[in-house]
Amino acid sequence: MLGPFLETLIGGLLTGVLYSLVALGFVLIFKASGVFNFAQGAMVLFAALTVARLAGEIDNKEVHLANFVVAAAILGVALALVGWYCWREYVARGSGAPERRKIQMLAALGAIVGGGAAWLYGKGAWPMWLAIAATAAIMGLLAYAIERLVLRHLVNQEGIILFMATLGIAYFLDGFGQTLWGSDIYTINLGLPKDPIFLLEGVFPGGLLVDPGDLVAAVIAAALVVVLAIFFQTTRVGRALRAVADDHAAAQSVGIPLKTIWLIVWTVSGFVALAAGLIWGAKLGVQFSISLIALKALPVLILGGFTSVPGAIVGGLIIGAGEKLSEVFLAPILIRAFDLAGGGIENWFAYVLALVFLLFRPQGLFGERIIERV
């Protein structure tokens, strides 16, 4: 009995880590801007599609060279900008007309270099690392576009308005990704080990079966979480992010530039979406349904608390493990007791758990208490 239980538990926990990864993207944006970003799932899909197409097999599918040129150009621009930024930080602080011209020149140069590189690479199928780098750059650009075109105009608006805006972004991204990259099902080959590992063979007969792909994913997710937690708690920008989350207006009044902060936050959550997209894409294939895992992140968030990075992790673990355990062990009991057709517990278990939490602990396990003082 203990053997299968542990096996299910481990499998569930590993899936849970992947839920956490998606939830993490939500938490980041919610913490820093108080926006519930419905587009997180769409960002995951978009990132996965981009990687899949840039690095993917293109055997008998039409190749759009323009896509690759654009992606490479964006990568080039991003490299140029990062270089320029580092250089500026190194030399001096300041901004003005000459600086802006410099930025434009470097961006143009980066675009030319990147575009040229893409041309040389020709018919797609980039090495994985390059595809991932280009996608990261594209996610950064996407963040910039969202900030510039949407968020900047909605400063200090009601939360619901911002939420509706992200809803729009979500559907736009879902469609736009397919417009750019096509709507077929693609694969991402990360070269993860596929052969199952058996643990503790001495203790349990046959050992515990563990999917190594899940294991790697879990390690990546854990690393991301640690980095993000440190970033939020100890750095200057992290502190500014939390300040913005608490009070936009006050943050502005002390000289924290909202534009920059939002750009950073959306970029980082774009990167998180990229990580989630890579792993989910490698696991399930890249298809439209990936954007729906965002809905799985909802109970995770309610359980862990919308504002807590560790909460997203623990919540994901609980949901993942709970789902699998309930499916394997609770379902047979229910079936026998009530003579049901059975199955499907996996689908609703998380939501019921979230509902219970909403009733008894609305801020979640780790969420910040809502402070009201008069």
Add this chain to the structure above:
Amino acid sequence: MEARMSHPAPASAVAPNVIDVASIEVIYNHVILVLKGVSLAVPDGSIVALLGANGAGKSTTLKAISNLLRTERGEVTKGQVRCRGERVDGLTPSDLVRRGVIQVMEGRHCFGHLTVEENLLTGAYIHGGKRRQIADDLDKVYHYFPRLKERRASQAGYTSGGEQQMTAIGRALMSRPSTILLDEPSMGLAPQLVEEIFEIVRSLNEKEKVSILLAEQNTNVALRYAHYGYILENGRVVLDGDAAHLRQNEDVKEFYLGIGGEGRRSFRDVKHYRRRKRWL
């Protein structure tokens, strides 16, 4: 609208004022006219009080200077704001903080989930990673507000109103400002605390040479600590002068300090008088 004011503004030839506001008009949401040509000046190193009732436009004036207005859908449609002679009306709040002009907002606006010390540190955001300087500034803030040092590790949301006001002022100090726009620091505080905070403000002005533009409803306290005062009514400056003079002014006594006013016979006189005064 032509503003004919008796304020000491054109002294800029001698020593430029830290803040010069020249007949600004502010419109919210493209329709609501809130300021109808306000002019004022904050000379370097002084405390200037901006007085008036609720809705007179005090906060709006401060926000027009610090440029926090834009996020509230407000807009300066006429006039200009200058900081040491340079126009600043197009800049972002962050740019202004870099130039040494910072606003402490009405209602304190601490970051509730951050600790008191973290709140203070956010004020040093524009100074980047200058660790030594920030540590020194933190010590200085704790020197002026010893109470904050005791509460440094507690979440700001759970501290008292007075402590939050101190946190907000201390946070502004961390940016090393030359001018603080202080909006309604007495709001919701016990009289004793109000005195305590104003004492600190005065010593900041004297020792740190910080100029202060103070918006207050509490005319009595404000005029005791300020050097110069402007009285705002319905989006216009109706009266201005040295704080000592204003305190002696019959109208100020009657309308804002709640004393005197025996000479007035009927309410009609009052209305007439005020209407005339508005167009001063």
